[in-house]
Amino acid sequence: MRSLHDISGVTTFALVGRFNTVRRNLFPMANRDIVIDPGAFVDRGDLARRTEQTVLENSNVTETLEAASSPLVFISSNRSWSDEYLAGLSQRDWVTTTGAGYDAFPLDQFRERDVRFTNQPGNNAPQVAEHAIAMLLSITRRLFQFRTQQQHREWKRISEGMTHHSGDVCCVVGLGHIGEAIAKRLGAFGMTVRGVKRSASNYSGNADSVYPPTSLHDALSEAGVVMLSVPLTDETHHMIGKSELDQTRSDAVIVNVGRGPVLETEAIVAAIEDRSVRAACLDVTDPEPLPSDSPLWTYENIFITAHSASRSDKRTGQFLDEFLPAFERWCTSDQLEHRIV
Amino acid sequence: MRSLHDISGVTTFALVGRFNTVRRNLFPMANRDIVIDPGAFVDRGDLARRTEQTVLENSNVTETLEAASSPLVFISSNRSWSDEYLAGLSQRDWVTTTGAGYDAFPLDQFRERDVRFTNQPGNNAPQVAEHAIAMLLSITRRLFQFRTQQQHREWKRISEGMTHHSGDVCCVVGLGHIGEAIAKRLGAFGMTVRGVKRSASNYSGNADSVYPPTSLHDALSEAGVVMLSVPLTDETHHMIGKSELDQTRSDAVIVNVGRGPVLETEAIVAAIEDRSVRAACLDVTDPEPLPSDSPLWTYENIFITAHSASRSDKRTGQFLDEFLPAFERWCTSDQLEHRIV
Known part of the structure; x- marks a missing residue:
């Protein structure tokens, strides 16, 4: 050269x-x-x-x-x-x-x-973690309902569906920088944070406990929040399907800020349909861009943010x-x- | 009896x-x-x-x-x-x-x-803190714009106005249980947290530094986030007006989960109008319920949640x-x- x-x-x-x-x-x-x-x-x-x-x-x-x-x-x-x-x-x-x-x-x-x-x-970890938590709280603090009320100039206190996460279990799948940033923040929210990590031994991060991928079901068991922050590999492709979603609490919120194909689209749609989870917050989807005829767009309890979690000025x-x-x-x-x- | x-x-x-x-x-x-x-x-x-x-x-x-x-x-x-x-x-x-x-x-x-x-x-501190942070992040992660795009089945990444708070200064006015719960969480977000507290000496809480009410302007100086979590008293009535809002960064988000009259309505409307702050997230207003002819309803950068921050199942x-x-x-x-x- x-x-x-x-x-x-x-x-x-x-x-x-x-x-x-x-x-x-x-x-x-x-x-x-x-x-x-x-x-x-x-x-x-x-x-x-x-x-x-x-x-x-x-x-x-x-x-x-x-x-x-x-x-x-x-x-x-x-x-x-x-x-x-x-x-x-x-x-x-x-x-x-x-x-x-x-x-x-x-x-x-x-x-x-x-x-x-x-x-x-x-x-990008700080903004992705903030984005993941923003999406989560938009569901559990019912922000879109308040915004709709505001558009109608309607002062109406909402109780139904309002909850908070202090004292609950969160499962963070993937403890890279983004997963760690999420774990740190949700720990300060008073959540018990379980992490899933390939090399689970000798762990010293922000999660309270760590599970290897072979114990994924245990890590998801009775979780109220699931944060997906793994890269896409052969091992993580469709890592979260029906049997995994069945482990969580039925009011669990699933947040994907990793890669779309980590979460099986049909499984999450079915879980929303039969209310075995409360909501899905998807910054990433499978495929991207999400086609306009995808069913994911149409559910009240699915929130899509078009792969923008890492955006920040x-x-x-x-x-x-x-x-x-x-x-x-x-x-x-x-x-x-x-x-x- | x-x-x-x-x-x-x-x-x-x-x-x-x-x-x-x-x-x-x-x-x-x-x-x-x-x-x-x-x-x-x-x-x-x-x-x-x-x-x-x-x-x-x-x-x-x-x-x-x-x-x-x-x-x-x-x-x-x-x-x-x-x-x-x-x-x-x-x-x-x-x-x-x-x-x-x-x-x-x-x-x-x-x-x-x-x-x-x-x-x-x-x-109520955990849910009020979560609600306050939910409102804040709804602005800085532009959740309502994403929701509108979703309603139009539009996959469009957003960059404009997207920011995050890690590394920024937050001023929490009122370090009671709610203020402390907010300070703890925003500290984990990587923010430097300044607190305003009546008895600022011998402080050992979650804020990084504490200011007495007489130093309120210093505490607000260049803040990117202001969290209002004081009760309503003679001292806190209209505590935040034009001269206080002038201290913050021009892209600051003001969140009120205390009591409506702590924040002067005319001053916050003027600050939104002339862009001396970015947004106001008001769980509480003055008066309540907010009359339907109030100008607060109509601003894109004002978000109202009808005194529901403490609601939780x-x-x-x-x-x-x-x-x-x-x-x-x-x-x-x-x-x-x-x-x-």
């Missing part, structure tokens, strides 16, 4: 179009290129300010990857990644996604090419808070945290 | 109608009567089970108070109390309200008659959990906690 030109001592890329890239000169001995996927939520202005670099634009991702000197870091996202970009990547390049999920990335091909891949598991700053020290470590010692490949 | 009759060794009241009362025989030496206001949320069945008493009915509160032997305990509520009941109360009688607020009770007349009065300050159980040991202490040692008069 050819190196890009330097202008008056400051390393910049003279590129045009909708594609952003920056070269960082804070670690002159490293002198590594940063390439940004235009679909990734990264604040170019903030990156420029914090790296003291000019951020310029380009229109073609693969071309820019090819033009940057290797090893480069490519900041992409699960939503915007395209396998076309593979052609621009070579040995020792580092691809990072701005979020926790990474099912859109071709991990096998990264392995074949000796491309490193990391996610940012903690990056603070998000780009969060990414940079994590990324800049990680970039420094990579430049100086070639070490990568949160490495998937 | 005359004593009521006993039936076959179990002390009960043979009364009819919508009024409930029970006599407790667990502390035979005390043998005190419990009278329940029909408007108070007390689970009569649970009370009967837990006191091993039959609970019978009566239609006239004052008559029943007069008929019960003194000292009696009268369980009432801020919402259902009537000054007519005073005629049935006499020296050493104990009136308790099932909730935290007590502005409807005639404290001066209780003092004159040597009637004791307590509230249940912690009783677990509420009557919560009251009894607190009341039964308190009753036992009163019977055996004449001691009352949370005494207001």
Whole structure:
């Protein structure tokens, strides 16, 4: 790969179009290129300010990857990644996604090419946890009914269906950064938090107790709240179906902020229909986008938020808070945290 | 006052109608009567089970108070109390309200008659805190917009206006049981929590720092969230007006779960109009019920929940959990906690 030109001592890329890239000169001995996927939520202005670099634009991702000197870091996202970009990547390049999920990335091909891949598991955790709890409470505090009353200028106290979670059991399926952030918050709500985690031994997190996936039914038993925060893998595909939903309390609220296919759509619709659960709050669905003829749209007790749990105006700053020290470590010692490949 | 009759060794009241009362025989030496206001949320069945008493009915509160032997305990509520009941109360009688607020009770007349009065300050705290946070998150996670999209079967990710609170400052005005419950939960959300409390010295609660009411402006300075959880007194009436709202961040969300007149209606409407705050979530308003011609109903960024924050299907159980040991202490040692008069 050819190196890009330097202008008056400051390393910049003279590129045009909708594609952003920056070269960082804070670690002159490293002198590594940063390439940004235009679909990734990264604040170019903030990156420029914090790296003291000019951020310029380009229109073609693969071309820019090819033009940057290797090893480069490519900041992409699960939503915007395209396998076309593979052609621009070579040995020792580092691809990072701005979020926790990474099912859109071709991990096998990264392995074949000796491309490193990391996610940012903690990056979106605070807002996803807040979103999950917001969805939960919208049901149990009956917010939509109050909003409808407000639209009719109707002052009517509501008792039916109003409950609270203090003293109840929550099962958090998946104790990554998002699951831990949920567990911490619901613990402060006075809930007993059970977690489900692949490596359940030697656990020291925010859940009160941890169950391995083989004990999933026990973990769900009599739960009043179920939070799904697992990535999509062969093991988690349809992990929650009829027999799992049968374990919970009949007034349980199921919240999915992981990936849609973790929860079997037919099973949750049936559970809502026969009232073996109270409600389902789905930030993620199977498939996405959810087709307009899906039955999920139509239930009063299903709430859909179109895969927006990680959205926040603070998000780009969060990414940079994590990324800049990680970039420094990579430049100086070639070490990568949160490495998937 | 005359004593009521006993039936076959179990002390009960043979009364009819919508009024409930029970006599407790667990502390035979005390043998005190419990009278329940029909408007108070007390689970009569649970009370009967837990006191091993039959609970019978009566239609006239004052008559029943007069008929019960003194000292009696009268369980009432801020919402259902009537000054007519005073005629049935006499020296050493104990009136308790099932909730935290007590502005409807005639404290001066209780003092004159040597009637004791307590509230249940912690009783509703968990659900009120959950409700306050539910209202807050409904704004910052844009739940009503998602719900509207769902009604149109529209899968559209929302970024605009989506934020989260981790790392921000919250000011909790009033650190009673409800304020503390809010502070605990928002602390776990990663917020820095400032509290405002009359006696700010020697504080050891859930807030990170405490300000006396004279430093209210400092406590509100640059706050992203303001939680109002003070009772209504001469000091708290219109405590939050224009100059206080001017202290907060312009994207602040103001949540009132205390009492309506704590927040000046004109000031909050003006602040919403000129965008010096983002939103107001009002469980309580001034006046209540809110008249249908009030401007508060009509703003997108005002959310009204008709004084329902303390509603929960677990509420009557919560009251009894607190009341039964308190009753036992009163019977055996004449001691009352949370005494207001």
